[in-house]
Amino acid sequence: MESQYHPRSIEPEVQREWAESRAFAAPDASAKPKYFCVSMLPYPSGKLHMGHVRNYTINDALYHFLRMKGMNVLFPMGWDAFGLPAENAAMANKVAPGKWTRENIAYMKKQCQSMGWAIDWSREVATCDPSYYRWNQWFFLRLWEKGIVYKKTGLVNWDPVDMTVLANEQVIDGRGWRTGALVEKREIPMWYMRITQYADELLDSLDGLGWPEQVKQMQRNWIGRSEGIEFTLPYAPETARRMKDDKAGVKVFTTRADTIMGITFAAVAAEHPVATEAAKGNPQLAAFIEECKRGGVQEAELATMEKKGMPTGMYVLHPFTNEKIEVWVGNYVLMSYGEGAVMAVPGHDERDFAFAKKYGLGIKQVIDVEGEPYSTDAWQEWYAAPGRNVQSGKYDGLEQEAAIDAVARDLEALGLGTRRVQYRLRDWGISRQRYWGTPIPMVICPTCGDVPVPDGELPVVLPEDLVPDGSGSPLAKTPSFYQCKCPKCGGDARRDTDTMDTFVDSSWYYMRYTCPDAPTMVDARAQYWMPMDQYIGGIEHAILHLLYARFWTKAMRDLGLIRIDEPFTNLLTQGMVLNHIFSRRTAKGGIEYFAPDEVETIIDAEGHITGAKLKRDGSAIDYDGIGTMSKSKRNGIDPQDMIEKYGADTARFYVMQANPPTDTVLWSDESVEGSFRFLKRLWAMVHAHLEEGRAERYTGGELTTELRELRFKLHRTIEKVADDYGRRLQFNTAIAAVRELLNLYLDMKDRSPVARAVAQEVLEDSVLLLAPIVPHIATALWQALRPGTRLLDQPWPAVDATALVQDSIQLVVQVNGKLRGHVHVPANATREQIEAFALRDETVAKFVAGQKPKKVVVVPGRLVNVVV
């Protein structure tokens, strides 16, 4: 073997062998247990970034480990190829989004291959391929037939200059990103998916998932289930006359029906029909309503926003007492939640309290919390706590639950209300007024209305050669696309020119990996591989993507396409890759950013960065702290540079050794050097060993204490690394354990035949332990250690139980819980013997100082604590 480590010659050679032998193709049936691990598919932006490197390397390490453990593992890859950036790039460079996207995919695929990830490329999926998105369309139509897909109007951001709809991220400070024009809200018809129909199941089945608690909690909050009572506050006679044909009163929802006797007013949202009606002929109120509609977007200010309101002059009646209750417009009532109206109980709701105080409205205590005083002077937190009803007529003395039951019964008897569950979750609007996405397979016929495209005509193919100009949707300007005949009456009709949200694409791509060539949406292979055993991706997808994918899976199940309830059994949310940020203000007042390799940092006595200067001219620049790698801040590290300078293995090793995968990782050039240094040392160790000739690995025979300890360490490490890879998904500690083992190995100077046999064993197994992280160097070293065999065929090293047997063990000795020494005792020593050994220790004796121990705690295998 070469005496030096040359990643640039090893890596391409190893990769060629893998490709030629189709080493990572996973069969769709096997006697081995299956394991399906997937990383969230990348957007083909142009080239890989460090976040991808981290994401796919975690996935790859799991692949190799579980393959060695005897599983049939599948690691597929695909491209989230639809979306806005392609349209923007198309506008900037005057190329069609399709061409741009496919070129990016080709380049990034090559990068993936040079990282050496064990991807089964025969299953590659790109969501912009008609063979993929036709099933988005097909499934959309099935959901439409079931009533899960429906049409209603929705609010969009409208740029009045470009005459186009803007995505939320294209609205900056209320203005269009291209035109700078003030963005308007417009109502247009859109398609929705009834995800709320699955709200309860989406909530309940979270409990059984092997996901981070944080993500589950975020989904729970997002779904936002609350149980309460919906009831009607009937209009007072004169209000009923004004509201004419409109229902019989104001509908409200409450989770605190026990406080119903404390109502002193009602509040409605600015958009509520009662407010609209009241504003007629009341310019002051109309102006206030306009003000409310405009505000209320800057979320951060909402919590501190002052409660404002105005009386409407409308009245409703208390359902039990028939007391007249004034209706106010309140800026704290949201039209989008519940019924857009609330019963106001200032006595026991903090918002209502603040409102009542401000406008001099009544505050009535109806709940008593034992031991706490009540006064209407200032809000106290216990006012909102559950308690016993007072001043509530027939409900007096009831505890919260009993009171709610009684109120619910009474409202039901009056026909005014009923128990109901309310969700925060809204239905999923999937229409996008964009070009680069899945066309919605619907035809709008002037006589028949919305008519689905017949299955036989799918896919509705997206023309790929259009170049958007930023004004309006290109599809809406392309008659050859939208002109069509109505499938029902044969008359002239127009296609829906909207496309689907790209979250549709990512809701089921992982199932298509299992059967990319299926003539149906999915086939039996999906049932074999699903549910996915491990999903890996960024925390930023904690809510939307993961919730939509769960919904989509349940919808597929209900259509009989697959028999699973949840798509992702385990989830790992990997942390982001960060780097230092350097900048300086330009003369014109802008900010100029500098890449970390352009600057030299200034470090204070404590080792903290305080500033920096530019390498090329020594001028001072500012240190802006740490942030995610981004193009605009110029602090990204190009994986390609890493591969060229150090090789893929160093890049892989670096991102895995720094910290646990769930933490953010700070880029450090020095640590990269350290990773490279380790791989060079590993190479040198194997080389030095083989210089003296290959040895047969140790199988038995008399050992010195030193060699026994080395073998003990080896087999302990095999156990630990397996646990770290397989159970804890903590690769940094696995790597540290192997480094410890190799440090001990380097201390061993014995060159006797038996020592060389142990050395062979240690080196072979260490290479296998590291193979999931650094497969290229591991392959090369394995070939040198075991000529004629192939690393990929090796199982995970077996633990030799005899190596773990110790006849003497070291125990920690404490006096009063403080470490005072160590003792060696026979492994089978009794409690009494251990105690005797400990008390005989000199240091222990010194601290015990002749006193009689009050108590001696013996923890077998660990420590002795003498209490005096």
Added chain:
RNA sequence: GCCGGGAUGGCGGAAUUGGUAGACGCACGGGACUCAAAAUCCCGCGGUGGCAACACCAUGAGGGUUCGAUUCCCUCUCCCGGCACCA
């Protein structure tokens, strides 16, 4: 405001079920090799006191439980993430 997660050397982090705090690495300091540098190798590296042996202090702050607490409980401070007037 509510919910969730954190805080350990100069830095990244380790300590998995309450049992040796700081594994492993980075940076740094010293030395060897070299004409020299790089690379490589060896030694040191939480703080205070001490020549040293060693002792004391120390896991955001304060308290508690325990023979023993980074780990469990209570109070507080700060940081990160999510939601945000949710009735």
